[in-house]
Amino acid sequence: MNAMGRTFMNPPLENPLTLLEAEIERLKGDGVKMMMVDFHAEATSEKIAMGRALDGKVSLVVGTHTHVQTADDTIFPGGTAYLTDAGMCGPEVSVLGREVDSVVWRFRTGLPTRFPVAKGPVRLCGVMVDVDEETGSAKSIERFSRLIAEESAAE
Numbered sequence: 001m002n003a004m005g006r007t008f009m010n011p012p013l014e015n016p017l018t019l020l021e022a023e024i025e026r027l028k029g030d031g032v033k034m035m036m037v038d039f040h041a042e043a044t045s046e047k048i049a050m051g052r053a054l055d056g057k058v059s060l061v062v063g064t065h066t067h068v069q070t071a072d073d074t075i076f077p078g079g080t081a082y083l084t085d086a087g088m089c090g091p092e093v094s095v096l097g098r099e100v101d102s103v104v105w106r107f108r109t110g111l112p113t114r115f116p117v118a119k120g121p122v123r124l125c126g127v128m129v130d131v132d133e134e135t136g137s138a139k140s141i142e143r144f145s146r147l148i149a150e151e152s153a154a155e
């Protein structure tokens with residue numbers, strides 16, 4: 001246990017769901033109607049659970065972090081738009097944006113190396129949501145994944 005009374009093996013972390021619910025209530029009290037939650041997390045189960053828990057409380061729950069867009073865009077019964085992961089904006093021929101050869105070499109050898117940012121055309125991934133300004137409920141959700149030609153990306 002350290003001087004602050006915390007253990008290093010099991011630190012007392014705040015619960016993101018209860019913190020979010022309290023913050024949402026505070027914002028609603030200030031008159032905010034449209035809210036978006038970007039849930040930066042690894043596990044799809046955590047993101048889905050967060051989306052379901054916040055259904056009807058916010059306009060959109062969208063996950064980030066994995067770099068890989070999911071295909072589960074939907075509007076939950078309470079009116080919250082949801083997507084488990086929005087995907088990456090970055091080089092198409094890459095491993096999560098890094099040069100393929102260096103990442104493959106790392107996995108093959110287990111030795112440390114640099115991971116330069118890959119070059120070439122980029123893919124733009126994301127999500128567009130239409131929200132009712134009066135209620136904060138989502139009216140539609142559309143994910144997109146577009147390859148941007150190198151020439152137009154440089155403009």
Ligand SMILES: [Fe+2]
Pocket residue numbers: 040064065066
């Ligand atoms: Fe991340």
